[in-house]
Amino acid sequence: MSAQHALPTPEDVADAHIRIADSVRRTPTILCEPSDLLSVADGPASVTLKLEQMQHTGSFKARGAFNALLAQPVTEAGVIAASGGNHGAAVAYAARSLGVRAEIFVPEISHPAKQARLRGYGAEVHVVGRDFAEALEACEARRAQTGARLLHAYDQPEILAGQGTCALEWVEQAPDLDTLLIAVGGGGLVGGCAAALAGAKRIVAVETQGTPALNRALAAGEPTTVEVSGLAADSLGARTVGALAFEAAARFGVESLLVGDEAVRDAQRWLWDRMRQAAEPGGATALAALLSGAYQPAPGERVGVLVCGANMDPTSLA
The missing domain is CATH 3.40.50.1100 (Rossmann fold)
Known part of the structure; x- marks a missing residue:
């Protein structure tokens, strides 16, 4: 891979963090109350949501x-x-x-x-x-x-470096997190976050069953083409995961899970009912893994969940 298309380094992401500081929002985190998470088996020590759907334009x-x-x-x-x-x-x-x-x-x-x-x-x-x-x-x-x-949506070094600033900001706000759950479409976000942290945190990538590009790539050992469908296809529906994201996931041990559309819909409702936060299906996909049991945290594990998109018709939450 040429230097022009090389995976960003942690230093590249740190530079991007400084470069865009005056242009983007520092989005908040919310520590969930134990009563909000009774459905999560065994109970993690904590669950912290990073509300990136509050970023300019409604996403990271x-x-x-x-x-x-x-x-x-x-x-x-x-x-x-x-x-x-x-x-x-x-x-x-x-x-x-x-x-x-x-x-x-x-x-x-x-x-x-x-x-x-x-x-x-x-x-x-x-x-x-x-x-x-x-x-x-x-x-x-x-x-x-x-x-x-x-400007490629997810397979360009400058794009990944910018998306990776979300991880730097997140661990500044919640440094004790053990595991980060991050939704994946083409992979720019998860690739950028993995590149930024370089293995310092466990990262679990979450896709829907209808948009499994990274999951299939990791199973095959290389990016492969998939058919896309389902509730989150408009935002997570890349047929092939980006080469840079795949490299980052493979190099830094990113794990992969799939969730169903109904779990995503339930996560959207949970965010609205419990937190009064609106998220599109793709933006609620990482949370769906936790709430549905697709991801089962260890007792005492400190879990971070990225909520990352809010561009939908709000009446769909009613």
Whole structure:
């Protein structure tokens, strides 16, 4: 792998942490009350939620977008991206903040609320293809015409380094955590967090049964193509996990779990009923592993759960 496409180092993530500090929110954590977690077998010592759905544009993606835009100059052609919605919103928001032109390609499965958010941030939006892979293909063809700089949703070193700042911030806020549960789509977040911590914390990657790209890759020993479907497909529905994320997961011993759509829906309801926090299906997927028993913490284990996306129709929580 060339240096240009090398996995970010902890130092790269630390640099990104400083670079984007004035552009992103330091999102809060919440320590769950024992009464909120009666369904969790044996009872961990603590469960701390990191509320990254409160980040600009409703997801952690703003971290990577700002880092990529601030790390090097952008030409008048601007930036271009393909996204299920959250990455596109982050790129559009960061581009508007920095006075840069943005063009975003989203698949037909992207939620209309996400498409509206993109347009609200001033991006030129194209709805193309049935899933992320087809939107990315159209995006790359357009980039060849315009010369715009591509910001890949999850397989670009600057993007991973930006996403990894979430882990640095998290362990500053809750340094005693033993295990971090993190949802996975294309893998930019889990890859960035694994690169940032370099094995210092146990990381468990959580995907839905309909979006198992990392799970299948780890089983096969290399990235492999999967069919995507289900409740969280709009945000977690990468057909193939990113090469950088796979490298990080394999190098730093990231574990992998799958959960069903009903467990994800239950986690969304739990977040709203117990915490009054709204999260889209992909954003609640890591919590679903804990609440459903797919992940069973050891007695006394201190568990952190990343809640990482809030771009959905809030009436769906009623």
